[in-house]
Amino acid sequence: MQQIDFPRTEPRFRAADLSLECAARVDGTPACYAITAEALEDHFGARSHRPEELVQALQGHRDDIESVARTLFDLTGSRNIVLHSGHFRFAL
8 A cells, every 4th residue: 555645735726628627646756646627527516617716626625535546546556646526426
């Protein structure tokens, strides 16, 4: 099992793919995860694709989101992952 940590940094809005990118560390190595606007709207109450709405949804549910990110980091061995709506359908 890997050591996975999530520093409490501000997420970065990625306009090109309508997602938020957040920092992580996997076994001490810098990593990141992104969560799509669709996932934030479908599962965490974001009302639009506007960055401030997405950040608010992420911050309100960060523990649940990071739990799924932790699982995906562990399963894939990747250092960069993207969380889509489907990742949360059976996780919550």
